[in-house]
Structure formats: structure tokens, C-alpha cells
Amino acid sequence: EVQLLESGGGLVQPGGSLRLSCAASGFTFSSYALSWVRQAPGKGLEWVSSIAGRGSSTYYADSVKGRLTISRDNSKNTLYLQMNSLRPDDTAVYYCARGGLLTAWFYWGPGTLVTVSS
Amino acid sequence: EIVLTQSPGTLSLSPGERATLSCRASQTVISSYLAWYQQRPGQAPRLLIYTASGRATGIPDRFSGSGSGTDFTLTISRLEPEDFAVYYCQQYGSSPNTFGQGTRLEIK
Numbered sequence: 001e002v003q004l005l006e007s008g009g010g011l012v013q014p015g016g017s018l019r020l021s022c023a024a025s026g027f028t029f030s031s032y033a034l035s036w037v038r039q040a041p042g043k044g045l046e047w048v049s050s051i052a053g054r055g056s057s058t059y060y061a062d063s064v065k066g067r068l069t070i071s072r073d074n075s076k077n078t079l080y081l082q083m084n085s086l087r088p089d090d091t092a093v094y095y096c097a098r099g100g101l102l103t104a105w106f107y108w109g110p111g112t113l114v115t116v117s118s
Numbered sequence: 119e120i121v122l123t124q125s126p127g128t129l130s131l132s133p134g135e136r137a138t139l140s141c142r143a144s145q146t147v148i149s150s151y152l153a154w155y156q157q158r159p160g161q162a163p164r165l166l167i168y169t170a171s172g173r174a175t176g177i178p179d180r181f182s183g184s185g186s187g188t189d190f191t192l193t194i195s196r197l198e199p200e201d202f203a204v205y206y207c208q209q210y211g212s213s214p215n216t217f218g219q220g221t222r223l224e225i226k
Contacts, residue, residue, distance in 0.1 A: 035215075037163075045155075045163065045206055045217040061214055095162055101213050104153040104168035106175075111162055 002026040002107045004096050009112030016086050016116070022079040022096030022109055030054060030074040033100025036081050038092035039111075046092075049081065050100045059101055064090075086116045120145050120209050124218035130226040137194040139221045141207035146187050148211030154183055154192045157220075158203045166205075167192060199225075 008020040022034070036048040049070040050059045058070050069082040079096050093113050097105035121144040131137055141152065150170040155163035165174045167183035170190055180195040194201055202225050207218040 044220050045157075045208075047215045047217070059213065101215060102151065102210055104151075104165055104174075104208070104210060105163075106165050106168075108162040108164070 002098065004098065004107055004109035006094060006096055006109045006112040009094065009114045011115045011117065012086055013118050014086060014088060014116055018083045018086065018114060020081040020083065020094055020112060020114070022081075024077045024079065024096075024098075027098070029072075029077040032098050033103070034072065034079045035097045035099060035101075035105065036070060036079075037095045037097055037105075037108075038090075039095070040089070040092045043092075048094070051079070052100065083114070086114075088116050090114060091116050119214055120147065120212050120216050122207050122209060122216055122218035124205075124207055124221045126221060127219075128222045128224060130224050131197055132226045133197050133199055135197050137192075137197055137201070137223060139192040139194075139205055139223075141185075141190040141192070141218050143188040143190075143209060145212070147190070147209045150186050150190075151209060151211030152183075152185070152190045153208045153210065154181075155206045155208065156201075156203050157206065158200075163206065194223075197223075 003025045035050040051070045067085045071080045093111040095111045096109045098107040099105040123142045125140045152170045154167040157163045171183045204220045
């Protein structure tokens with residue numbers, strides 16, 4: 001059974017940093033691109049970033065470019081999102097999903113909440 | 119980037135009725151790479167339909183998708199109580215992937 005489980009969310013001050021993790025199981029991790037998607041409270045879904053299976057290619061939404069960094073450790077079956085220079089409008093539930101830019105996303109984690117506030 | 123506009127914003131129907139949700143794209147969606155997701159309160163999105171009309175594994179056959187080019191439709195033939203949720207369309211044929219703003223399906 002495919003499972004994705006995010007962790008690392010919490011409360012952080014504006015300008016602060018946070019690292020999210022997404023632990024995966026039930027599939028050959030390195031064979032799949034992965035993505036982060038976020039949802040601000042009461043709002044819709046927004047694609048944030050994607051990474052290829054071997055990690056050689058990464059992609060970012062303009063709203064996060066230069067501040068958020070996606071990476072993966074295929075030996076640990078784990079996806080990461082390093083979040084720097086956080087702003088209040090980064091407040092959202094962050095989901096990891098299996099799939100990249102040109103695929104539908106069949107599997108999603110339950111999400112982790114990031115709150116940026118002083 | 120491709121902008122997806124969903125209509126209506128809110129749809130009020132009763133169990134057993136038929137629901138028709140629309141998603142219109144600002145440009146042609148390449149290869150009909152259009153997906154529909156259902157999101158219940160407090161849950162992650164769940165994929166229902168991919169490539170405009172393909173039903174994901176485990177999705178009941180009362181859910182169907184259609185369309186091509188710039189106009190797409192999700193139809194729920196007979197609403198069950200668990201179908202009342204928010205529905206999003208997503209295009210993944212052009213970078214960046216983009217989502218519609220959602221249609222809220224509520225019990226009348």
C-alpha cells in the first residue's frame with residue numbers, strides 16, 4: 001500500500017526557517033517524481049515544487065523560488081522541503097504527492113500545517 | 119500559465135440528484151491532461167478522474183469526466199451523502215500545474 005506521511009510543520013516567526021519531511025512507503029521511491037502542494041486556510045490548492053525521481057531536476061512556483069528548496073534522499077525514502085525567509089502568506093497545510101509536473105497525483109499524504117506568525 | 123475557472127462556485131443539490139461541474143481553461147489543455155479531485159473537510163485531496171475521463175482506481179462509476187480542449191465536465195450521476203465536498207480541477211499538460219478555484223457541492 002502506498003503511503004506518504006508529512007512531518008515538520010509548526011509555528012514559526014516571519015523570516016524564520018522550517019524543514020518539512022515526507023516519508024514514503026509501498027512503492028519504489030526512486031522511480032517516481034514527487035511534489036509539494038499547499039493550501040492556505042479556507043483557500044484552494046497551489047502547486048509549490050516538484051522533483052524528478054533521481055533528484056536531478058527541480059521545479060518551483062514563482063511565489064516560492066529562491067526561498068524554498070525541494071530535495072530527496074532515495075536511500076531513506078524521504079522527500080524534503082527546506083523553507084527559508086518564511087512569510088505570513090506561506091501559512092498553509094503542505095501536502096506531498098506522488099507525481100511530477102506532467103502527471104496526475106494519485107497519492108497524497110494527510111498534510112502538515114505551517115503557520116507563519118509573530 | 120493556464121488559468122482554470124470552475125463553475126458554479128457552489129452547487130446545492132439533494133442526494134439522488136445529478137451534479138454537473140464545469141472547468142474551463144484559458145488555453146488548450148495539452149493531451150487532455152485534466153484531472154478532478156475531491157476534498158472532504160480536514161482531508162487531503164483524492165484523485166477521481168485523470169486525462170479528462172479516466173476513472174482512478176476505487177472510484178465509483180457514478181463519477182465520470184468528459185471534455186477536451188478548453189472545456190471539461192465532471193458528472194456525478196446520483197449523489198450519495200459522502201459526495202458532498204469540494205471539487206477541484208487541475209491541468210498538468212503545461213508547466214506549472216494549475217488548479218481551479220474549486221466548486222463546493224452542498225446538501226440542499
